[in-house]
Amino acid sequence: MALHEKDVSRISMLMIKYYEQALTADEELELKNTLSSDLAAKKVFDDLAKTGYVKTELNSMNRFDATATLASFHKKHFPKKEKPFIFRLSTLIAAASIILVLSIGLLYFNKLARPKGDLASNDIAPGKNTATLVLANGKRITLDNAKNGELVTEAGVTITKTKEGQIVYTIDDNTNTDNATQDDQRSQRSQQYNTLITANGETFEVRLPDGSKVWLNAGTSLKYPVSFNAQAQRKVELSGEAYFEVFKDKQHPFIVQSEGQQVEVLGTRFNVNTYKNEPAIKTTLLEGSVKVNEQTILKPNQQSVLTAGQIKVIPVLAESYIDWQEGVFNFEYETLPSVMRKIARWYNVEIIYVDTERDNQTFSGYVSRSSNVSKVLQTLTEISNLEFKLKGKTIVVSKTPK
Secondary structure (H helix, E strand, O other), rough: OOHHHHHHHHHHHHHHHOOOOOOOHHHHHHHHHHHEEEHHHHHHHHHHHHHHHHHHHHHHHOOOOHHHHHHHHHHHHHHOOOOOOOHHHHHHHHHHHHHHHHHHHHHHHHHHHHHHHHEHHHHOOOOOEEOOOEEEOOEEEOOOOOEEEEEEEEOOOEEEEOOOOOEEEEEEOOOOHHHHHHHHHHHHHHHHEEEEOOOOOOOEEOOOOOOOEEEEOOOEEEEEEEOOOOOEEEEEEEEOOOEEEEEOOOOOOEEEEOOOOOEEEEEEEEEEOOOOOOEEEEEEEEEEEEEEEOOOOOOOOOOEEOOOOOOEEEOOOHHHHHHHHHOEEEEEEEEHHHHHHHHHHHOOOOEEEHHHHHHHHEEEEEEEEEOOHHHHHHHHOOOEEEEEEOOEEEEEEEOOOO
């Protein structure tokens, strides 16, 4: 989100007060939150610390004799018999402070400047809201081409695409049939599966037959029965990453099965990351309770990390792990390969490293997923010693030439 000039002035003033050691507790927290969430502000702050610019300017201001300067100004410009122009000391000092604030603000806006060179001329748009729905009979429906409204009816279940870009399942039991026939219909539906697939550069939302909502990140597939009614468990199969808001049904536990992991829930909000090219499977709980592999119970703001069959639980700020669902890249002290894997999935690009894959830099902050890839890469350039070049659908990562 673009900042207004007053926001930049506020950031600049907080930086100045930091160097004056004059921050209140609330201001210190505000500055900390700003630096952790705004990559451009963090780069400006680091540059100021490295160059000592603010300290030098503040020292100059402290040595500045405003009284003597003002007296000299009056003596030079106003004859003794003339009434001098009212020019207060506070005005002179404030003017110096404003110049310092403006200079920091200018540095900030320079960090948001339009990408140059290869990044600007050879750009890639962000991913989009679409997916492919594979029906039980093998028919494939590309959802960005499908019109809003009813897509298909199978085994008494109507699948609809809403104007918000979501698919919804509605079960319609035929009340004119006897109980035996209805049981047969339920059994038939429970044995028919649909699969929702997002390629790299795609994301989509589905409301399952039980009312649960699932958001699929890029490069993800979710397999689920057309109806859960005839099953003791509501079981789905996941590959990739998805955020779940599960409809509460104590009689029918909700199971998310992925390679090497099973998550059991009753009614809750959680995120599961099972990408095959990630070093671990991560399950992050926002609300409720889940059980991982029938042994590890998570509480809100906890994350299970499954590696080589071993699970460890760590405390996290769970909301930050679903920022992708809200249209944001959220980097939390992430390594370069981790950052680039996210970018590769969303922009559907290949990454080539030139002596940088083992670079030990980490990245923290937010970048909008609605931006073209050039802006994301330009931001990363500003806060690192790396250079990013776009060559078709390939990003080449190398060290910045000295």
